[in-house]
Structure formats: structure tokens, C-alpha cells
Amino acid sequence: MSDPSGTTGAERLQEFDDVALLLAPGSNLRPDEPRPSTFVPKPADAHPLWRALRERFDHATPCAERVAVLTEFYAALVANVKILAVGAKAESRPTVPATELAMRIGQVLARNQAFRTAFERLVGGIELHAAQAGRVYDVVGNVVHLYSTNATLTDDDVVALTIRILARRLCILMRRALREQYRLWFSQEGAVVAGAAHPEDEVACLAVIACLQRRREREELRRKHGVSFEERYQWVLKMLADNGLCGS
């Protein structure tokens, strides 16, 4: 069994048999995790949006208010995003290589200081890939993966794609912050936390619901997934506020 990476199924599974190392009190194997503020450094010439975000972020109480700040910024990013309809009628359209896609994103960044600043702060690198059905981009950790695509992309599409990449990256960071918050919260309450959110969720609030394991809220959010972002966003803020995670 092999795949495009040239690896076999056997190579992709490793087993480790260990005797537990019993740790003395005060041991500290775990590294200190970077605080959320580390991903928003303060550039001297930052766009006002970023300056405002950073200022509020720095003065927020970890981490509930930080989540609220990020949620708000996410809303600002996504508010005018067009949904990219790519992949349809792919055969009849010319191919846009991933290299060209990266170049056009670079042009968008060059024209827009806010985007450029955001991109430089949030994205660690770009990897280019051959076409894969249904994929235009992925965000894994802080790396953006661009795929060659059989779709015609207008300049507006590329701008929208750039925003969506930033929003996706921000969601990843938000999920991390949310996870920490909920972990702390639930530990204090002695309650139970379920698994992490789905990695492809674009709506960070789904992470909250997944963590909460509240079926009713999850279903309600899913129902709302197709409605306007503003409505969804207000609902999320209310839910965060209801749970004491940000100011109402």
C-alpha cells in the first residue's frame, strides 16, 4: 500500500512500548506553551486595525476577553468574503498553477498593508502543490498550502481567498485559545471536556460547542450555519457571554 508520498502503510504506523516514567512532584516535562499574545507582535507601522487589536489584546484578561477580541476581528475579516466557487466545470477552464496563485496573493498583500501585516504575523510559510480535486487551499498550523486549480480566479476572488486564508489561520489560533479557556474552566468546575473541534471548521464557535458537548447548542449552530455571518456572530458572542467568557 503506497501513496503519493511514497510511504507504505507500515511506515505510517509506529508503536512504542514503554514503562511509565513516574514523575516526582515539581517535574516539568511540558514546555511552556506560547501565550496567545506571541502571535500578534507589534509592528512599528501596523495598520490601525492591527494596532487597535493588539492594544485590546494586550489589555484583555486571558483568555476570555482575548477570545472576544479575536472573534470580533474574525468577523471583520470575514464580513465581506465571497465564497469561492471553484472546481465546477473544471475541465473547460484553464489551469491556474499554485505558483501563480501564490504570486497573485503576493500582489494582493503588496497592495494592502493590513493584509500584508496580518499575513506576515499569522502565516509561517506557503507550500505549493499540484492540483487536487476540490482543493484550493489548506491551512495546517501556520502553513498555507496552495493547490493548482482548474478555475478562473478574478482579482476579487484572489482577495477573497487571501481573506479566507487569514480567517482560517485566525480560527486555528482561536481554537487554541478556546481550548485553553475551556480546559481551565472545566477543570475548575470538575466537569468533562470532549475532544477537540474538527480541524476544518471555519467557524471558530463550533469549537466552543464541540467542547461543551451540548447537543442542543450544536444543532442550533448548525442550523444557523447557513444564515448570515452577522447573525451567527452575534449568536456566538451571546453564547460566550452566557458562559462568562466575554463581556455581554
Added chain:
Amino acid sequence: MAAIIAPHCQSVVLCDDAQRDPDSLLVTLHGVRTEMVAAAFPYSHQELCAYLELTGHEGTAAAFVVAVDALTDVEVFATPRHEVRFFGPLNLFQAIFRIRGCRFPRPGLYWIELYCSEQLVASHRLLLVERSA
């Protein structure tokens, strides 16, 4: 730009045993659990198995599992560091950690955490319950 790229954990399952069929490569999990019942504490569990599915950028990372008492945030036991190899963000990597002699000092909530290259990439709850036989 930042250079730290954490692997992404697709799933974590705690169980009593995980066996892989060498022919079909199917993995069978036995005794999937989110809680343990013990008559007395400290409690030593013979073997805990953590099955993980991860994706990450091509390269290697030092991985280890650590159990943390959720109430006190104190680490109670861990595995040695192992080198794991990732083949790219689109290729799933599976890992089975078998940990023998897991000692839990008291009942309550514990976190079983996976670290790769000094970064937390997965966390799973495990509830230890005290109940007389």
C-alpha cells in the same frame, strides 16, 4: 516569520490494547475507555494504550505522552521521548503508545497529553473513579 509548525492531531483514543493486522494493516482497538475505576488510590494501571492519528509537515519530531492531574496541573507520569516521522500534511501518521505501570495518585480528572517537538498537539481526558468492589 514564525517557523514552528506543530503536527495536527486528527484523533486520540485511549484503550487497553491496540493491535494491527500486518496483512490488512487494520488497527483494532480493544477496551476503549475514557474512565478507569479503582478500589483504592494510589492506583497503578497495568497498561494504558493511546492510539493517535496525526498529520504534520515532512520531517521528524520528538514525541512523548504525559499524564497530568487536571486539578493540580501536576505531571504524574510520562513516556520517554520517541522520534516520529511525518510525511506531509495530507498523509496520516498513526502511533500507538503502550504505557505500562501507569500510577494515578488519586481519583479525579487527568489529561493524557501528546507533545511533539515541545508542543502540545493532543489532549484527552481520563477520569479516575474510586469505587469499592
